[in-house]
Each structure stands twice: as C-alpha cells, then as structure tokens.
Amino acid sequence: MVEQLGLRERKKQLTRRLISDTAIDLFLASGFDSVSVAEVADAAEVSKRTLFAYFPTKEDLVVHRYAHHEGENAEVVRRRTARQTPLIALRAHFLDGLLRRDPVTGLNDDPNQIALYAMVTATPSLSARLLQFYEGSERALVQELVTGDGADELIARLAAAQIVATQRTLLMDNIRRLTNGTRAVDAYPDAVADARKAFKLLRSGLAEFGLG
Incomplete structure (x- = not known):
C-alpha cells in the first residue's frame, strides 16, 4: 500500500x-x-x-515555481543550529542561495529563467500573485518566531516584515541586473555585497530582541 x-x-x-x-x-x-x-x-x-x-x-501556473519556497524562511529558522540567531541563519541561507543560483534569489541567468523573471515583473497579475507568496512567507515566519522562539508577537511581525521585504528587494535588484544583460557570474559579487549590507542593517535593529 x-x-x-x-x-x-x-x-x-x-x-x-x-x-x-x-x-x-x-x-x-x-x-x-x-x-x-x-x-x-x-x-x-x-x-x-x-x-x-x-x-x-x-497565475499559479507560473508563480508556483516560487510558492514552494513559501515556508522556507520558517523552516530555516526551525532547523538552525543552537549557536545561530534566526537572522544569522536566514542570512547564511540567502548567501548560499546566491552561490547555488537559486531562482528565488533572482540570480539565475538560465535564458528561460530570465524570460520568466521578465514576464512576472511585467505582468501585474503575476506580480500581485508573487506578492501573496511573500505575504504567506511572512505569516509562516511570524508563527515560527512566536511559537518556536518565544518572541513577542509584535516584534515577530515587525521582524518578519522587514526580513521578507529585504529578501524581495534583493531578489528584484538581482532580476534587474540579469534582465539588463549582466551575467550571473558577473553580478554575483555585487549581489553578495548587497545581501551582506542588507542583513547587517537588519541585525542592527533586531539584535536587541535576540533575533539578530
């Protein structure tokens, strides 16, 4: 059976x-x-x-390629090592995604993937559906921070909103690099530098609450 x-x-x-x-x-x-x-x-x-x-x-015919990542942030936080804060674990995961050219980071220059990026960003209904995916990711992360880490609910919501918005901003910046003709291998150093800068900024605000 x-x-x-x-x-x-x-x-x-x-x-x-x-x-x-x-x-x-x-x-x-x-x-x-x-x-x-x-x-x-x-x-x-x-x-x-x-x-x-x-x-x-x-829209799900297209966006599901990203939607299966919806619970990924929460899963990364849940599976992190004892020495990692939630943000440090998410930072490491995003940097690893850049290295692996994970499409969810925006840094994948396979021709079909670039065409898919361009279609999603140029089609309002697809962009709106992608935004719903990020909202789902945010809700899942809030739940994990509250139930798994005992974070104050307001702090968890604010932290998740900032983290997911940062990931989306980095994604869109990387997509713009590639759709403007830059190869992923050439865009990689700037993508890493931007990610490090962004997560450093997040950490300065979240460390006080034990999440950074």
Missing part, C-alpha cells in the same frame, strides 16, 4: 510539472494574457478540471 501511494504521488508530481512546463512555454512564446487556460489544458492533454485541481488560478 505504501508503494502504491508513493507511485500515485510521483504521478501527481509529474502531471503537475507537465502542466506547468507546458503553460510556461506557451506564456513565454505568446504572452501570459494571450494564452487561455483552455489552451494550456489542451496542450498538456488534460482537462480544465484537472488543471484547476493542480493550479487554482492561471
């Missing part, structure tokens, strides 16, 4: 990936607003009902 469940889950993941890849290929070729959900379903050879079972909105 366990093996059957494992196989079913793998099939679901493959179907989800097929639908998303098909949608993104169509969107990049013709424009997000020019392609209907019905066209995506036809191209992926699934029904609209199946498509919506995996992706509740058209």
Whole structure:
C-alpha cells in the first residue's frame, strides 16, 4: 500500500510539472494574457478540471515555481543550529542561495529563467500573485518566531516584515541586473555585497530582541 501511494504521488508530481512546463512555454512564446487556460489544458492533454485541481488560478501556473519556497524562511529558522540567531541563519541561507543560483534569489541567468523573471515583473497579475507568496512567507515566519522562539508577537511581525521585504528587494535588484544583460557570474559579487549590507542593517535593529 505504501508503494502504491508513493507511485500515485510521483504521478501527481509529474502531471503537475507537465502542466506547468507546458503553460510556461506557451506564456513565454505568446504572452501570459494571450494564452487561455483552455489552451494550456489542451496542450498538456488534460482537462480544465484537472488543471484547476493542480493550479487554482492561471497565475499559479507560473508563480508556483516560487510558492514552494513559501515556508522556507520558517523552516530555516526551525532547523538552525543552537549557536545561530534566526537572522544569522536566514542570512547564511540567502548567501548560499546566491552561490547555488537559486531562482528565488533572482540570480539565475538560465535564458528561460530570465524570460520568466521578465514576464512576472511585467505582468501585474503575476506580480500581485508573487506578492501573496511573500505575504504567506511572512505569516509562516511570524508563527515560527512566536511559537518556536518565544518572541513577542509584535516584534515577530515587525521582524518578519522587514526580513521578507529585504529578501524581495534583493531578489528584484538581482532580476534587474540579469534582465539588463549582466551575467550571473558577473553580478554575483555585487549581489553578495548587497545581501551582506542588507542583513547587517537588519541585525542592527533586531539584535536587541535576540533575533539578530
């Protein structure tokens, strides 16, 4: 029974990936607003009902590439070492993401990824959906800081808002670098310097509360 469940889950993941890849290929070729959900379903050879079972909105076909990171900040804080503060753990994780060219840092210059970045930033509905992802990330981080670290709720909310806003600002700056033609390898030193500067600024405000 366990093996059957494992196989079913793998099939679901493959179907989800097929639908998303098909949608993104169509969107990049013709424009997000020019392609209907019905066209995506036809191209992926699934029904609209199946498509919506995996992706509740058209925007989710694209933004889910980022949305699976929604609980990542909270998870990083939860799994940090005993010697790390929440902010130090998040800083290390972001710097590692830059090194690995994690798309969520904005520093991935694969041609399809750059085209995806450009489409998301140029399409209001996609930008709005991406903002919802950041709001979800913020809520999850607040919960972890309060329940896992015993932080005051107001302090936790303020800290999470600043941390997530900083990550988003760094992401957008890196996207601008790459969409303006800079290679990731060339942008990397400035991206690291900016991240270090940003987290240093955060630490100066959060250290007093044991979060920096």
